[in-house]
Amino acid sequence: MSDNCGNLSVDFLAGFTIFIIAFIWVATMIPGLLIGLQVHNIDYDAVAYRTGVILVEDPGAAGKVIGGAPCYSGSDVSTVTGPWESQSDKCHIARFGLAVSKDTPGILDENKVNRFFCWTVSADPNDRENFSYPIDYQERAIFGDYPYRFNISLKVVGEERVRSIGDVIPEGDYGYIRRDVQIKGSSNATINKTIIQTKYWSKENVTADVFTIHLNCTKLLGDIRQSPHQVDYRGYQIDPGLDNIIINITDLNTLHYPTSKTTTNLSGITINPGNMPLGAQYTYIDGNATPVGTLPSNVMSNISLVFPAGKVISDSMEVASPQLYITLTFKNTNPDPTINGTYGDWFLNSSMSGPFEYDYNLENVTQPQLQNGVLEVAVW
Amino acid sequence: MVNTEGQLYTIEGFAAALIMLMTAYLVVNATSIYTPGDTHISDMQLEVLGSDALAMINTAPNGTSESPLQTIVETNDGDMFGQIFNNIVNNRTKPGQDHIQFMANVSYVKSDNTVSSTTLLDKTRSLSGGEHAVRVSEWVIVEKKFPDSDSLRKRAVLVEVLLWRD
Amino acid sequence: MAGLNDDAQWIVLMGFLVSFSLFFLAMVLNQSVVVGQTTAEAVSEFPKDDIRGVRGVIIQSAYMDNPDRTGVQNDIRTLSLIRQNSVVSFSNTTNGAYTYIEIHYNNGVTVYNETWRSP
Numbered sequence: 080m081s082d083n084c085g086n087l088s089v090d091f092l093a094g095f096t097i098f099i100i101a102f103i104w105v106a107t108m109i110p111g112l113l114i115g116l117q118v119h120n121i122d123y124d125a126v127a128y129r130t131g132v133i134l135v136e137d138p139g140a141a142g143k144v145i146g147g148a149p150c151y152s153g154s155d156v157s158t159v160t161g162p163w164e165s166q167s168d169k170c171h172i173a174r175f176g177l178a179v180s181k182d183t184p185g186i187l188d189e190n191k192v193n194r195f196f197c198w199t200v201s202a203d204p205n206d207r208e209n210f211s212y213p214i215d216y217q218e219r220a221i222f223g224d225y226p227y228r229f230n231i232s233l234k235v236v237g238e239e240r241v242r243s244i245g246d247v248i249p250e251g252d253y254g255y256i257r258r259d260v261q262i263k264g265s266s267n268a269t270i271n272k273t274i275i276q277t278k279y280w281s282k283e284n285v286t287a288d289v290f291t292i293h294l295n296c297t298k299l300l301g302d303i304r305q306s307p308h309q310v311d312y313r314g315y316q317i318d319p320g321l322d323n324i325i326i327n328i329t330d331l332n333t334l335h336y337p338t339s340k341t342t343t344n345l346s347g348i349t350i351n352p353g354n355m356p357l358g359a360q361y362t363y364i365d366g367n368a369t370p371v372g373t374l375p376s377n378v379m380s381n382i383s384l385v386f387p388a389g390k391v392i393s394d395s396m397e398v399a400s401p402q403l404y405i406t407l408t409f410k411n412t413n414p415d416p417t418i419n420g421t422y423g424d425w426f427l428n429s430s431m432s433g434p435f436e437y438d439y440n441l442e443n444v445t446q447p448q449l450q451n452g453v454l455e456v457a458v459w
Numbered sequence: 460m461v462n463t464e465g466q467l468y469t470i471e472g473f474a475a476a477l478i479m480l481m482t483a484y485l486v487v488n489a490t491s492i493y494t495p496g497d498t499h500i501s502d503m504q505l506e507v508l509g510s511d512a513l514a515m516i517n518t519a520p521n522g523t524s525e526s527p528l529q530t531i532v533e534t535n536d537g538d539m540f541g542q543i544f545n546n547i548v549n550n551r552t553k554p555g556q557d558h559i560q561f562m563a564n565v566s567y568v569k570s571d572n573t574v575s576s577t578t579l580l581d582k583t584r585s586l587s588g589g590e591h592a593v594r595v596s597e598w599v600i601v602e603k604k605f606p607d608s609d610s611l612r613k614r615a616v617l618v619e620v621l622l623w624r625d
Numbered sequence: 626m627a628g629l630n631d632d633a634q635w636i637v638l639m640g641f642l643v644s645f646s647l648f649f650l651a652m653v654l655n656q657s658v659v660v661g662q663t664t665a666e667a668v669s670e671f672p673k674d675d676i677r678g679v680r681g682v683i684i685q686s687a688y689m690d691n692p693d694r695t696g697v698q699n700d701i702r703t704l705s706l707i708r709q710n711s712v713v714s715f716s717n718t719t720n721g722a723y724t725y726i727e728i729h730y731n732n733g734v735t736v737y738n739e740t741w742r743s744p
Binding site: 097135233256261448 | 486518
């Protein structure tokens, strides 16, 4: 006699089936809830704010990028010195930051701004200097595991151009922050006829007229740290080790007296201490766009010495010293027959009056200007 | 032949399925995903902007002169403040200005050690209800005599600006 | 009640289990949405600009001469307390070429202490 009693009753099967079908249906529906919750969406404004703070309030750091790819062989990260904007190898830059110092948030350094905005799209592994979008910026300013795309734009008030890095801002959802900043420019000294004739114009019977410019680094670094700028002095300071130093000497063709000469022979420029001859790579004559090749050279009316960030100290001297003297030597080529055949005519000469002081005196030196600007960061 | 004995499991299974479906329905209806653009984020952006602008006005143009904000508070020049602040805070990298309205006052300490405020700049537009306004402040040291304070002396004051977006 | 067959209770219990876990999931989702908002709240709540501003005027006041100095320092304490809801206390000492200023700031949520040395 066959027994058609099974272990499981039909009743059980029916009930269990209904339960399982309902369970499967609910289980497949619930993950649909999670689709609307994209983690990165919520983060955009926070990442944009953080990037804004890093760029505007932090001076940046040189060194190895934390967690980045190893530097190519031959590049020694452990001996990196100097600020990040002067590193020629981008592997030696750990973090971007445009502020002049950590005590001057909101005041940006123009050298840092110029370096930051040098970017390309292609990631050429042989290009160690230009930054490539987006990877170099993600590692040094945006941070985070997710590869955010971004656009960073800077506009200086009064200028038409907008410098920007990155993609065009999309129509949809993106995180955004806007910061108002000031950009610190460089100081410069324009030594024109008025200044020269007041103090540095003399009639010496010499074969060569000598004009010296004195940078008293101790005074330059120390004088500005007085009340009320003990904290934010770096926004007003002339630091020969970090800032651009520009010296313009003009109106040279009007200075010869009694006989006027159209050209003068600039025979050499040296930097003391060390008596190093200054390479002609920083000397621009008569408004030429390229530096003069070699000295001696003939000058008609202007000489410009343009030392980019810190080069007046780093490139030009064997021995670092708190006192710098830049000496220009003008050779008197022909004796002047009208003055008894001697060399004695009036010209630019600082031997009697003392060197020209490059300091915080507003009459001599144009102080670093602060220009207003707007920085916008968009992240998506 | 047919009786009601086998309905036990079926009924229980049915009940369980019903419970799960009701819960799922409730859950799906209840959770709503907020868009990130909620008030806290826009308040933060406005506050950062206002702080930056005030800090810029309080920065001296060179190492020897005083900051524009000091001069403005000492001469109570509200219009100048309005002009400068408006230019800074509504500036954008794209062409065209933003629309941020503001009002400003100066808080100082009276001779009886209580705090009082004077208006530096009246509102640029009426503040209607429902608009989120943020307040930013900046410390300035000025030499000034306020109406109900003792004398002309150097004092620390707080310039407070209320900002809102149009 | 002895006759009730409760063999199938486990099916209903499984059903309940699933529904409770659904509720839990819904609560987790609800809380996670406020992540973005909370970050912005935290930014607004941290008194970065207040601290920077107070620190700047405290350091300036330490270099003032005496009739002005007490007035300004009193102003700083009073205004900080009344307008910014924070307690500041500070003192300075001079040791050789350097001036040291000790600054304490507390607004109930954030505490900031610093010993500043002149450059």
